[in-house]
Every structure is written in structure tokens, then in C-alpha cells.
Amino acid sequence: MGSKEQDTEEKIKEAARVIFTKKGYAATRTRDIAEEAGINLSLLNYYFRSKEKLFNIIMTEKIQQFFGIMFPIITDAGLSLEEKIEKMADSYINTILKNPDLPIFVLSEIRNNPQSLAQNFNLGHVMGRSSLILQIKERNSEVDPIHFMLNILGMTVFPFISKPLMEASGVFDDDRFQNLMNERKKLIPIWVKAMLGH
Amino acid sequence: MGSKEQDTEEKIKEAARVIFTKKGYAATRTRDIAEEAGINLSLLNYYFRSKEKLFNIIMTEKIQQFFGIMFPIITDAGLSLEEKIEKMADSYINTILKNPDLPIFVLSEIRNNPQSLAQNFNLGHVMGRSSLILQIKERNSEVDPIHFMLNILGMTVFPFISKPLMEASGVFDDDRFQNLMNERKKLIPIWVKAMLGH
DNA sequence: AAATGATTAAAAAATTTGTTTAAATCAAAA
DNA sequence: TTTTGATTTAAACAAATTTTTTAATCATTT
Numbered sequence: 001m002g003s004k005e006q007d008t009e010e011k012i013k014e015a016a017r018v019i020f021t022k023k024g025y026a027a028t029r030t031r032d033i034a035e036e037a038g039i040n041l042s043l044l045n046y047y048f049r050s051k052e053k054l055f056n057i058i059m060t061e062k063i064q065q066f067f068g069i070m071f072p073i074i075t076d077a078g079l080s081l082e083e084k085i086e087k088m089a090d091s092y093i094n095t096i097l098k099n100p101d102l103p104i105f106v107l108s109e110i111r112n113n114p115q116s117l118a119q120n121f122n123l124g125h126v127m128g129r130s131s132l133i134l135q136i137k138e139r140n141s142e143v144d145p146i147h148f149m150l151n152i153l154g155m156t157v158f159p160f161i162s163k164p165l166m167e168a169s170g171v172f173d174d175d176r177f178q179n180l181m182n183e184r185k186k187l188i189p190i191w192v193k194a195m196l197g198h
Numbered sequence: 199m200g201s202k203e204q205d206t207e208e209k210i211k212e213a214a215r216v217i218f219t220k221k222g223y224a225a226t227r228t229r230d231i232a233e234e235a236g237i238n239l240s241l242l243n244y245y246f247r248s249k250e251k252l253f254n255i256i257m258t259e260k261i262q263q264f265f266g267i268m269f270p271i272i273t274d275a276g277l278s279l280e281e282k283i284e285k286m287a288d289s290y291i292n293t294i295l296k297n298p299d300l301p302i303f304v305l306s307e308i309r310n311n312p313q314s315l316a317q318n319f320n321l322g323h324v325m326g327r328s329s330l331i332l333q334i335k336e337r338n339s340e341v342d343p344i345h346f347m348l349n350i351l352g353m354t355v356f357p358f359i360s361k362p363l364m365e366a367s368g369v370f371d372d373d374r375f376q377n378l379m380n381e382r383k384k385l386i387p388i389w390v391k392a393m394l395g396h
Numbered sequence: 397a398a399a400t401g402a403t404t405a406a407a408a409a410a411t412t413t414g415t416t417t418a419a420a421t422c423a424a425a426a
Numbered sequence: 427t428t429t430t431g432a433t434t435t436a437a438a439c440a441a442a443t444t445t446t447t448t449a450a451t452c453a454t455t456t
Contacts, residue, residue, distance in 0.1 A: 008402080026225035027310065030444065040404050045445055101309075107359055108306050111299075112225060114366035124368030146370065146378065147385060150357050158352030161305055161359060168312035170322030172344065180344065187345060194392040206433080228414060238435050243415055399456075409446070414439105421434065426427100 009047050011037045016058050021101040024108055025055050059109060059117065066106045067121050069095055074132035081135040082189065085152065089188040092156050093181050103157045104164075139196050151195060155188050207245050209235045214256050219299040222306055223253050257307060257315070264304045265319050267293055272330035279333040280387065283350060287386040290354050291379050301355045302362075337394050349393065353386050 015037035019028050030051050034041040048054040073079070073087045096102055110117050127133060127149065136145040159166075159181060166172055172180065213235035217226050228249050232239040246252040271277070271285050294300055308315050325331060325347065334343040357379060364370055370378065 023310065024222070024224065024306070026222065029442090041444095042405085042446085043403070046403085049445095051444065104302075104306060104309055107363060108222070108302060110366065111302055111362040112221060114362045118363070118366030121367060123363070127369060143385065144378065144381070147382065150360070150378075151353055151389065153360065154352035154356030155349055158356045158359075159348050161356075162348070162351065164309040164312050165305060165316070165321070168308065168316030169319060171325060180342065180348075183342070184345065187341065191349065191393040194395070195389045197392070227412085229412095239414090240416080240436085241434065244433080247415095249414065397456100400454085402451100402453080404451070405449090407447085407449105409444105411442100411444070413442080415441090416439070417437085419435085419437100421432105423432085424430090426429075 008039060008043060011039060012044055012047055012054070013058065016054050017061070020055060020058050021062065021099070021105040024105065025112070028055075062102060062106055063117065063121060065095065065099065066102055067123070071126060074130040075126065077131040079131070081132070081139060082193070084132050084135070085189045085192050088152060089156055090185045093185050096157070096160055097178060097181055100160050100163060102160070104161045107161070136196070148192065148196065152188070152192055155184070155191065159184070206237060206241060209237060210242055210245055210252070211256065214252050215259075218253060218256050219260065219297070219303040222303065223310070226253075260300060260304055261315070261319065263293065263297065264300055265321070269324060272328040273324065275329040277329070279330070279337060280391070282330050282333070283387045283390050286350060287354055288383045291383050294355070294358050295376060295379055298358050298361060300358070302359045305359070334394070346390065346394065350386070350390055353382070353389065357382070 012033065015033045019032050019036055023032075028051075030044050031041060033054075034044055037044075044051075044054065048057070069091050070088070073084055073091070076084070079087065133145045133149070136148050140148075159177070163177060167174065167177070210231065213231045217230045217234055221230070226249075228242050229239055231252075232242055235242075242249075242252065246255070267289050268286070271282055271289070274282070277285065331343045331347070334346050338346075357375070361375060365372065365375070
């Protein structure tokens with residue numbers, strides 16, 4: 001188990017991250033991954049047995065990334081509602097800015113295979129008894145708190161999902177997009193407070 | 199050109215709509231479409247020459263659906279800002295409720311092929327000089343109006359994009375989802391007004 | 397230097413998938 | 427009824443892609 005093994009395995013995984021998240025499972029060819037990794041195609045099967053097994057490894061990582069930010073924040077009873085919203089927007093945008101393909105990749109692949117992928121996270125259970133949901137209920141008891149969860153996520157995540165469309169149709173370029181998303185770190189908490197009423 | 203032709207051609211197109219929008223181009227096999235349509239595989243090529251040509255027909259339809267609702271509303275100078283937002287939420291949600299896979303399908307395929315698909319719509323041009331953008335600017339001159347466009351779209355469209363995830367992880371079922379989306383027709387205009395400030 | 401494990405190149409097997417072909421079937425017209 | 431052309435089917439084909447195999451090469455360790 002020299003450093004070479006580690007290096008190659010990691011090179012393949014890193015290439016798989018890039019290609020899978022950019023194209024999705026079905027449109028990705030193992031040849032693309034091998035080329036991106038700069039290794040012989042045989043090595044991919046040598047290390048990971050199959051395209052599907054490699055994909056499952058990457059997908060588990062990506063689901064971790066996508067939900068790993070959210071869980072600790074919404075369940076932390078030590079944070080006020082305002083603090084939670086600020087932290088959600090801030091850390092979510094920071095993370096996804098480094099990985100803009102993440103949301104559309106995760107949500108697309110879940111659409112293609114909901115049952116098998118939903119096992120990795122019990123979102124319903126976690127969210128149902130989360131501190132965040134309780135705090136939203138206290139603040140506004142008239143509207144189902146799930147609405148505000150959808151709004152916070154939508155305002156944070158949707159820009160990334162629509163980015164390819166917006167760029168291709170000249171609404172903004174990548175620089176302006178990053179700019180906008182940094183502005184949104186401050187704006188989303190303000191908007192959510194306004195929506196909740198005071 | 200009897201009714202048989204029409205029937206079969208339409209059966210194939212309808213099956214293609216279902217499978218393409220559910221799985222995306224790459225993950226769709228022509229055999230899936232044939233099976234869904236209940237016809238022999240050869241007929242697909244007999245009527246549409248190739249998978250790609252069939253896909254282009256469906257994709258053009260779907261892009262029409264996705265943007266066709268938006269354009270007339272945001273460019274109609276006869277509508278007030280409030281009326282525009284109400285109409286956007288209402289007609290968008292009504293349309294997509296009948297076709298929940300539409301947003302993630304269109305946005306995924308655009309990501310996979312931005313240049314070729316972006317030609318169908320000059321969103322940048324239309325939005326830049328739209329009546330809606332001007333009205334938002336008048337109401338709130340401090341924040342780039344694109345933020346509010348992203349918010350309106352995000353709050354309307356994101357729930358559909360996250361639906362497979364939410365359903366698979368038990369946050370809500372299809373009935374509750376439809377319920378929520380109908381509630382949002384009224385709520386989104388209220389929220390957007392609150393965000394804009396008054 | 398010998399041995400060991402990692403990597404490559406090349407080929408081939410196996411599988412999947414889009415497309416074509418040729419014959420059969422059907423419906424309408426002569 | 428026979429003929430004709432369009433429609434449909436079963437089968438095969440062709441191309442792409444994943445996976446496996448084998449032998450050779452390379453790098454590192456003993």
C-alpha cells in the first residue's frame with residue numbers, strides 16, 4: 001500500500017467526481033474518466049470493479065456534501081432562528097460555489113433512482129423534529145413551516161440549478177454569478193425574516 | 199395518412215414525453231419508449247428516423263412549455279408588478295403541476311447542451327428590457343432586480359425540482375405536495391411583496 | 397540483481413443500445 | 427378478389443461501451 005496506490009485511486013476518484021457531476025451517470029463513459037485521470041482504462045476496473053461501484057462511492061460523497069451542511073445547522077438547538085438562517089445561507093453558498101454542479105447533479109440522480117438513493121438520508125425524520133422547524137412554527141403558526149424550508153433552499157440552491165441556462169442565454173456570466181451569490185449570503189436572511197413577518 | 203399513422207405517431211411522441219422527461223436523454227433507451235408506447239421498436243425509427251430527432255421534437259415542445267408561460271407575463275406592460283407576480287405564480291404552478299418533471303428535465307438538458315439549446319430563447323435580451331424588471335427597479339432600487347427574478351422562479355420552480363427527493367425521504371407525499379403548491383399560488387405574491395419592502 | 401506490485405498496451409469478450417432489413421400483415425382501392 | 431402501398435413485426439446488424447484477459451513494462455523494495 002505505497003503512495004502510488006493511494007495516488008492512483010484518488011486520481012480516478014477525483015476524475016470521476018468531475019465527470020459524473022458534470023454529465024450525470026448515464027452520459028458518463030468510463031473512457032472519459034480514465035482520460036481525465038490520465039490513467040489507463042483498465043485501472044478503473046482494477047481499482048473499482050465497475051462503473052456503477054465507482055459511481056456509488058462518488059454519489060455517497062456528494063449526498064454527504066449536499067446534506068452534510070444542512071443537518072448540523074437545522075438541528076442545533078443552541079442557535080436562534082436568525083442565526084440558523086444566516087448560517088444556512090452562508091455555508092451553503094460557500095460550499096456550493098466551490099462545486100456549482102452539485103445541486104443539479106444530486107437532484108437529477110435522485111430523480112433517476114429515488115428509492116435506492118433516499119436510503120442514505122432520512123430527511124423526513126430529521127426535518128420533522130428539527131429545531132429549525134419548531135422555531136419557524138413559533139414565529140409564524142399560520143403557514144406550514146415546510147413552505148419556509150422550501151423557500152430558504154429554493155433561494156439558495158435554485159440559482160445554481162439555473163446557472164447553465166442563465167449563462168447560456170446571457171443573463172449573467174460566471175463572474176457576475178459569483179458576485180450575486182455572495183450578495184445573497186446577506187440578502188437571503190433579510191428576505192426570510194421579511195417573509196416570516198414580525 | 200389515415201388515423202392509424204396519427205395514432206401511432208402520437209403514441210410514440212407521448213411515450214417519448216414521459217420517458218425523456220423522467221430520465222433525460224442519455225438515460226433513455228429507445229426500447230423504453232417503444233415499450234411505454236406499446237409498439238414495435240422499429241416503428242420509432244420508421245416514424246422519427248432516430249432517437250435524436252425524436253428528442254429534438256420533444257425538447258422543443260418542452261422548452262416552449264417552460265418559457266412560454268413566462269414571456270407574455272413579464273413583458274406585458276399593461277400589468278402592474280403585483281399582477282405580474284400573481285400571474286407568474288398562478289399560471290406557472292398550474293402548468294407545471296400537470297407536468298412535474300418539466301423543470302428538472304429542461305434545466306438538466308440545458309446544462310448538458312447549453313449552446314445548442316440556448317438558441318431557442320434569448321432570455322437575456324427579453325429579460326433585460328422586460329416590463330417586470332423595470333417595475334422591480336422602481337420598487338426597490340438598492341438590489342439588483344435579477345435577485346428578485348431568481349427568488350420568484352426559485353420559490354415557484356424549486357419545489358418541483360426537489361420533489362423526488364422530498365417524496366423519497368418522506369417529507370411529503372404527492373397529495374400533500376399538490377396541496378402545498380396550491381397554497382403557494384397565494385403565498386408567493388405575499389412573500390415577494392414582503393421581500394421588496396413597502 | 398531479483399522479486400514484487402503497479403501500470404500500460406492491446407486485444408477480446410460480453411453487453412447494451414441505436415438502427416436497418418426483410419418478410420408479414422393490414423387496409424383501402426381497383 | 428386481387429392488387430397495391432402503407433404499416434407492423436421479428437430478426438439481425440452495427441456500433442458503442444463496459445469489462446476481462448494477457449503479456450509486457452516500469453518503479454520500488456529486498
